[in-house]
Amino acid sequence: MNPTAISLAQACFQAALSSGTSTIPVKLNQLLTELSTDLPSCAADTEAVGHATSDEFPFLRMMISVGTPPDSAESMAWEDGVRGVLSTLRHWDSKEVNSLNKLCALLSAITALDAKSAGLSSVAAQVTSSQLISGLRQVIETADAGPAFNERRFPAIRQQIESYAKSGNLEQLSHMVPHMNFFPRSDFWAAVTFMYSADRAVLADIIVKRNDVLFSFMICAVLETHAIELALTVNSLIFKFVCVANCRQVRTTSPPPHSQHTLQTLLAQVAQTSTADWSAWMQALFKSPGNNASLDAALAAVIGQLTQEHWTAFFKALSLGYSHRAAAPVANILIPFANSDNNEQKLLMWATAYDVWSNWGYGQRENDYAMFAPAACALDFPVSMYYASQPSDWRLSEESNLLGAIETVEQQWFDSGTALITERNRLRSRLRLVQHGIALANGCSDALPRAIQPDADLYDRTRYHYHDLNL
Secondary structure, three states, X not given: OOHHHHHHHXXXXXXXXXXXXXXXXXXXXXXXXXXXXXXXXXXOOHHHHHHHHHHHOOHHHHHHHHOOOOOHHHHHHHHHHHHHHHHHHHOOOOOOOOHHHHHHHXXXXXXXXXXXXXXXHHHHHHHOOHHHHHHHHHHHHOOOOOOOOOOOOOOOHHHHHHHHHHHOOHHHHHHHHHHXXXXXXXXXXXXXXXXXXXXXXXXXXXXXXXXXXXXXXXXXXXXXXXXXXXXXXXXXXXXXXXXXXXXOXXXXXXXXXXXXXXXXXXXXXXXXXXXXXXXHHXXXXXXXXXXXXXXXXXXXXXXXXXXXXXXXXXXXXXXXXXXHHHHHHHHHHHHHHHOOOOHHXXXXXXXXXHHHHHHHOOOOOOOOOOOOXXXXXXXXXXXXXXXXXXXXXXXXXXXXXXXXXXXXXXXXXXXXXXXXXXXXXXXXXXXXXXXXXXXXXXXXXXXXXXXXOOOOOHHHHHHOOOOOOOO
């Protein structure tokens, strides 16, 4: 959205709060008149009001797309139209005939007069009333929630999404987020915007009672990154997750203030729930750190406040196979904690990472896992820190044992040359972290080991078919 359009819309809506000429857009006025005389069962195409209002103020399209300001006459007409709709909203009466249809028509019109709801957001609190809040609640509660997909072609997708949410399979749910497009009706869009600005507690209550993952996605489609702020007050882990997952997909030039702190608070809230819930979040969001700097920074800020169970879930969530690109992001997440004074907890964290790393053993329990070069992995930093925290004699003994195992690896029986090469590279990968731990203990300031290089000896390099897939 063009920032000039945002500023102009906010200024126009603020000006419309003052006294002046009020003009109801033509199509809206026509429909309101019809609704006042027809029976309560009258069906109204309120969405058409938005299109007609947009046609009545065509200069707004240029303003929104390229930031071209309206001229003085257009600005005056725009302000008068906004004032007329806001005034009618302020005095909306639920007891009138077709009151809900009238409200939907007003909301569609005000959306057409706005720029991505920027104007409405800035004045909602000054226009609202308890009666209007009640009407907005009805509009939001009764909205049909569904993404834009062909349900004939994909008949089970809605049930699949709901199943993932109910079972807590957030990882699979997160894979679907980039492919889910929501196009909320303009009256719903305005109602959510209005409620978010005027009474978030009511909006949070609606979300909890609706308890619908698709409805949660639709709320996020309206609020975008601002949904993160709302999530703090919504007692629903699914909604909190949807907000975080959705924000990873949203590109915005104006992220809401304090969003980083909000992400930290959200992660802290999730940490206070069950271990299973926390593990599901880690699996969904942190298998490959480095793809979202805000999330990584939020975890870095809270990880020192967590327990060993939380750390274990984070380390186990990491996709360790071929995870060399995650080594630096994981290091960045853990370095603030490594620089803290909490030595006892640090030792526990490094030991926890070491256990996860050692059990993985560079795919030693995985069928058909082959290594044609030593490998970096996501746990390089904490494992190196583990070695650095051990007694010097133990480190040197570990280094000596690994060097010996590498020299004598061919004294074992292997079913294939690939199995031999893989085992040798497992040993060299372990040795790499032991040696970096020794360097850290001796004052090295580099968080991660140096880049992996082929064997210096030409015979070894040829004998073991060095080929680094990570290059």
